[in-house]
Every structure is written in C-alpha cells, then in structure tokens.
Amino acid sequence: MQIRETKKQKLTLKELCYQYRHVWVLAYCILYIPWFAWLEQTVTKKFHLITMPADLKIPFCEYFIIPYLLWFAYVAFGVLYFFFRSKEDYYKLCAFLFTGMTVFLIVSTVYPNGHYLRPLAFDRDNIFTELVSWLYRTDTPTNLFPSIHVYNSLGVHIALMHSTCFQGKKAIRAVSFVLCVSIVLSTMFLKQHSIFDVLTAFGLAFVMYYVIYRYAYKKVPALLRTSKREKGHVLHDLRL
Numbered sequence: 098m099q100i101r102e103t104k105k106q107k108l109t110l111k112e113l114c115y116q117y118r119h120v121w122v123l124a125y126c127i128l129y130i131p132w133f134a135w136l137e138q139t140v141t142k143k144f145h146l147i148t149m150p151a152d153l154k155i156p157f158c159e160y161f162i163i164p165y166l167l168w169f170a171y172v173a174f175g176v177l178y179f180f181f182r183s184k185e186d187y188y189k190l191c192a193f194l195f196t197g198m199t200v201f202l203i204v205s206t207v208y209p210n211g212h213y214l215r216p217l218a219f220d221r222d223n224i225f226t227e228l229v230s231w232l233y234r235t236d237t238p239t240n241l242f243p244s245i246h247v248y249n250s251l252g253v254h255i256a257l258m259h260s261t262c263f264q265g266k267k268a269i270r271a272v273s274f275v276l277c278v279s280i281v282l283s284t285m286f287l288k289q290h291s292i293f294d295v296l297t298a299f300g301l302a303f304v305m306y307y308v309i310y311r312y313a314y315k316k317v318p319a320l321l322r323t324s325k326r327e328k329g330h331v332l333h334d335l336r337l
Contacts, residue, residue, distance in 0.1 A: 117180070119184055120180070132206075136240045140205065140210075145208060145209060146211065147211065147241055148213075148291050153214075157288055159229050165283040167280070168250060171276055171280065172194075175256055176191065179260070183260060190253065193255070193256065193306075201248070209239065210240065212241065215233060215288045242293060243300070246283075247299070248298040250281060251299070254274060255306060257269070
C-alpha cells in the first residue's frame, strides 16, 4: 500500500511538471537582471541628457510613490495569474514584456541616457517623501527610455483587456485602467522619467501590440488550443 502511494505521488509530480512546463519562459530574468544591474553600475556620470521643456512644468508630487511601487505587484499579478489560468495569455504577455525589456537594455547599452530632473530637497517631510528618498537612493536617474514602468503597465493592462478570463468583469478592468494610468503619471510626477521616456514607451507598446495581438498570435498555435480529448491522452500516457 505504501509503495502504491509513493508511485502515485511521483506520477502526480510528473503531471504537474508537464502542466506548468511553460515556466521556462521566466528564465529570461537570468538575462535581464544581471544586464540591468550592470547598466546601473556603469551608466552613472557620462550619459546623454534626455529631457523636454514640458518636464519642467510638471510639479513634483510625492504621493505618486504609491502607484509607482504598486507597479511591482501589478506586473507580478499579470504574469502569475495568466501562468496558472491561461497559457495563451501568459505567452502573449511574456512576449510583449520581454521583447520591450530587451529593447530597453539594448538602447541603454548603445545610448547611455539620464536626466537631472529630481529635486535636490523636498518641501515636505512625511512618509511619502521618505519612500521617495529611498527610491532615489536605490534607483539612479539613468537608463530611462523607453520607460519600463510605463511599458510593462501598458502590457499588463492590454493583456487583461484581451483575455477571456476578464470578459464581463468591468470592476477589475476599471481598476486595472486606473492603476495603469496612475503608474504612468507617477513616473513623471516623481521625476523618475521624462515625458520623452513615456512617449517612447507608448510608441514601443503600440508597435508590440500589433505584433503580439494582431499579427504573430492572430492564429494561435495548435499546441495552445489542445482539446480536452488530447489532454486526456497526454495524462493517460503519463500514467503508463
């Protein structure tokens, strides 16, 4: 009896690994994180200044640190939700995010850039300015365009709006829209990014939207539309 239970557990683990084999896509982080860290350490003083006259008209507002930090949870939610609920949407979102992030890395490498928009001192002293101070200490005002904060936020919202998982869920779609817009605004009101960074992020997102959602995935590969009958055969083969 004990032997049978052990065998059953092994088969279940095998099935689980097969079901979530698409985790391999997240291995992209092995490339992105070291490359980004290298840029942050390398591009510090000598860079091309990226600013626009309109940047000076945007006031600093520390309260936008909240949506700025919520970006991390927003993107993580998008990736993890589709990882477990919709393999097709997961592949689309990852293709969207990782392509844009790679473009960002290449641009930052061949064209080091930055700005001097950050305030030298804060007019107020509160928990929000403390968080902004922490952000300024941990994130340099370099490697800015296209803004990954803006680009990835657009990517998650686009994925959510095009997924059948959220059809009819107006409240969730509305929250996603508000959060996405808030994150985009936060990059400028916190003086993390120039308007130029935001515009280039929108431009890249526009291109990738048509590549990912209108062209490359117009006809979803047959493997992503496996019928229930085929899935049954797969599980049956795994049990053998």
